[in-house]
Amino acid sequence: MQFIANRDEDYAQWYVDVVLKSKLADYAPVGGCMVIRPYGYALWENMVAALDGMFKETGHENMYFPLMIPESFLKKEAEHVEGFAPECAVVTHGGGKKLEEPLVIRPTSETVIWSMYKKWIHSYRDLPILGNQWANVVRWEMRTRLFLRTTEFLWQEGHTAHATEREADEEALRMLEVYRRFAEDYMALPVVCGEKTERERFAGAVRTYCIEAMMGDRRALQAGTSHFLGQNFAKAFDVTFQNESGEHEYVWGSSWGVSTRLVGALVMGHGDEKGLALPPRLAPIQVVVVPIYRKDEEKARVLEVAHQIHARLAKNVRVHVDDRDQLKPGFKFNEWELCGVPLRLELGPRDLENGQVTFARRDTGDKGTVPLDALESEVPTLLDMVQTGLFDRALEFRENNTCTTDSWTEFREQLEAGGFVYAHWNGSGETEARIQEETKATIRCIPFGRQPEAGKCILTGEPSEGRVLFARAY
RNA sequence: CGGGAUGUGGCGCAGUUUGGUAGCGCGUUCGGUUCGGGACCGAAAGGUCGGCGGUUCAAGUCCGCCCAUCCCGACCA
Numbered sequence: 001m002q003f004i005a006n007r008d009e010d011y012a013q014w015y016v017d018v019v020l021k022s023k024l025a026d027y028a029p030v031g032g033c034m035v036i037r038p039y040g041y042a043l044w045e046n047m048v049a050a051l052d053g054m055f056k057e058t059g060h061e062n063m064y065f066p067l068m069i070p071e072s073f074l075k076k077e078a079e080h081v082e083g084f085a086p087e088c089a090v091v092t093h094g095g096g097k098k099l100e101e102p103l104v105i106r107p108t109s110e111t112v113i114w115s116m117y118k119k120w121i122h123s124y125r126d127l128p129i130l131g132n133q134w135a136n137v138v139r140w141e142m143r144t145r146l147f148l149r150t151t152e153f154l155w156q157e158g159h160t161a162h163a164t165e166r167e168a169d170e171e172a173l174r175m176l177e178v179y180r181r182f183a184e185d186y187m188a189l190p191v192v193c194g195e196k197t198e199r200e201r202f203a204g205a206v207r208t209y210c211i212e213a214m215m216g217d218r219r220a221l222q223a224g225t226s227h228f229l230g231q232n233f234a235k236a237f238d239v240t241f242q243n244e245s246g247e248h249e250y251v252w253g254s255s256w257g258v259s260t261r262l263v264g265a266l267v268m269g270h271g272d273e274k275g276l277a278l279p280p281r282l283a284p285i286q287v288v289v290v291p292i293y294r295k296d297e298e299k300a301r302v303l304e305v306a307h308q309i310h311a312r313l314a315k316n317v318r319v320h321v322d323d324r325d326q327l328k329p330g331f332k333f334n335e336w337e338l339c340g341v342p343l344r345l346e347l348g349p350r351d352l353e354n355g356q357v358t359f360a361r362r363d364t365g366d367k368g369t370v371p372l373d374a375l376e377s378e379v380p381t382l383l384d385m386v387q388t389g390l391f392d393r394a395l396e397f398r399e400n401n402t403c404t405t406d407s408w409t410e411f412r413e414q415l416e417a418g419g420f421v422y423a424h425w426n427g428s429g430e431t432e433a434r435i436q437e438e439t440k441a442t443i444r445c446i447p448f449g450r451q452p453e454a455g456k457c458i459l460t461g462e463p464s465e466g467r468v469l470f471a472r473a474y
Numbered sequence: 475c476g477g478g479a480u481g482u483g484g485c486g487c488a489g490u491u492u493g494g495u496a497g498c499g500c501g502u503u504c505g506g507u508u509c510g511g512g513a514c515c516g517a518a519a520g521g522u523c524g525g526c527g528g529u530u531c532a533a534g535u536c537c538g539c540c541c542a543u544c545c546c547g548a549c550c551a
Contacts, residue, residue, distance in 0.1 A: 328509050
C-alpha cells in the first residue's frame with residue numbers, strides 16, 4: 001500500500017514519502033547520498049533535454065572537465081576557498097600511495113575551468129567562450145534531504161568568458177532569463193527574479209542573480225543562480241587577453257547553474273495530498289491508460305483498444321498502458337496519482353459502447369469523456385490545460401501567501417506562518433543577520449524591476465530605497 | 475560536531491520491563507474468484523534479531539564497546 005503522510009500535518013514526512021513511494025529516488029548505502037531511480041532520472045532527463053536545448057539556442061557548447069581538482073587551485077580565489085573549503089571531499093591517496101598534492105572532488109568547477117581558459121584565451125578574437133558542462137559535484141553538507149541537498153548531486157554549470165564587463169553581466173542576466181523561462185514554461189512554477197545580497201552571494205562572484213520559487217509549505221527555494229564574476233577568477237588564474245588596441249586586460253566571466261534540486265522543487269511546488277503532480281512538459285509519463293474489465297471477453301476487447309490508443313498517441317505523447325492484470329482499477333488510479341501522471345484515460349466496456357474514453361486531470365481531478373476518434377487532438381489540448389492549470393494554481397498560491405508590510409509585528413507573523421514578505425531594509429548585512437536570528441528568514445533577493453520607494457528599514461527604521469523579498473528558505 | 479531516536483524476513487512494526495525453541499501486518503510466489511476509486515479466499519517461501527566482546531546452563535532480551543541510519547540545530551544548490 002502506498003499511503004503517504006498528511007501534507008498539512010507533517011510536510012517533511014510527506015515529502016520523503018512522495019519521493020520514495022513514487023520511486024523518484026531512494027536512500028543510498030553512503031550517508032547523505034541518494035540513488036535516483038528510473039522514474040526520477042527520466043524526469044531529470046526531460047529537464048536536461050529542455051535546458052540543454054535552450055543553452056544551445058543561446059549559443060553555448062558543452063564541454064567536460066575533470067572530477068578532481070588540485071587543492072591549490074581552490075585556494076587561488078580568496079573568497080572562493082573560504083566559501084567552499086569546509087564542504088569539500090579531499091582525495092589524499094591514489095594508486096596505493098599518498099599524493100604529493102591532495103585532490104579536491106569538485107564542489108563547482110570555476111577554478112579548473114579558468115585554469116584552462118588561461119591556456120585558450122590570448123586575444124579578443126578568442127572571446128567569448130560560452131561553455132557549459134553537465135556534471136556531478138560533491139559538497140559535504142552536514143544535513144541532507146533527498147534532491148534538495150545531497151552530498152553528491154547532478155547539475156549543469158555554465159562558465160563563460162568575455163571581453164567586456166557589460167557583455168559578461170548581460171550573459172549572466174540572459175541565462176537567468178533562460179532559467180526563469182524554464183521554471184515557468186516547463187516546470188509550471190512561477191519565480192521571483194532578483195539579485196542576492198552580499199551575504200548570500202556566491203563565493204567569488206561580484207553579483208549573484210537568482211530565481212526563487214515558493215514551495216507548498218510557503219517556504220522559498222532557490223531554483224537557479226547566475227553569477228557575474230567580474231574579473232575575479234581571471235585575476236586568480238591570470239587570464240588576460242589583448243584587446244583591439246593591443247592592450248592586455250583581464251577577462252570577464254560568468255557562471256550559472258541548476259541542479260537535480262529542481263526535481264525537489266517540482267515535488268514541493270505542485271504536490272498535493274495525493275502525491276506528485278507533474279507538469280506535462282516534463283512528466284516521464286504524460287498519459288496513462290487504465291483498462292477496466294470484468295470478463296475475459298471484455299478484457300480482450302478493452303486491451304485491444306487500449307493498445308490501439310497507445311499506438312495512435314505515442315507519436316506525440318509519452319503514453320503508458322497499465323495492463324497489469326492482478327490490480328484493480330482503483331488501486332491503479334491512486335498509484336498513478338501518487339506518481340503525478342498529468343492525465344489518466346480510463347477505458348472500460350461502457351466507454352467502448354459509447355466510442356469514448358473517460359479522462360481525469362491530475363491537477364483538478366476533473367473527469368470527462370473524449371470521443372475515441374478525437375484523441376489525437378484532444379489529449380494534447382488536455383495536457384496543455386494541465387500545464388497551465390498547474391502554473392495558475394502555483395501562482396495563485398504564491399500571491400495568496402505574499403504580503404507587503406511596514407509593521408515589524410506583521411512581518412514576524414507572516415514569516416512565522418510561512419510566506420513571502422516584501423519589506424524595507426537598510427542594506428546592511430548586519431541587519432540581515434539580525435533579522436535571520438529573530439525570524440529564521442533571509443533575504444531571498446532584491447527583486448528586479450522593483451519600484452523605487454523611500455521607506456524605513458523593517459528592523460532598524462533607517463532609510464531604505466526599496467523593498468526586498470524575505471522568506472524562510474530551504 | 476551538539477541534541478534526540480532507531481537498528482528484528484523485502485517494507486512497516488511487536489517482542490526487551492520480568493532471559494527459556496522469533497511473531498504480526500503488508501508485500502512476494504502458486505491456485506482460484508474478482509475488477510468503473512486502494513479486492514478476497516486457500517496454500518507456500520522467506521529472519522545466524524546492526525557488529526564485536528562479556529555475564530549465564532541458556533541472550534533479540536542483561537552489561538560494555540563499536541558501527542550505521544533517520545530527525546532537530548550550525549553550513550548549504
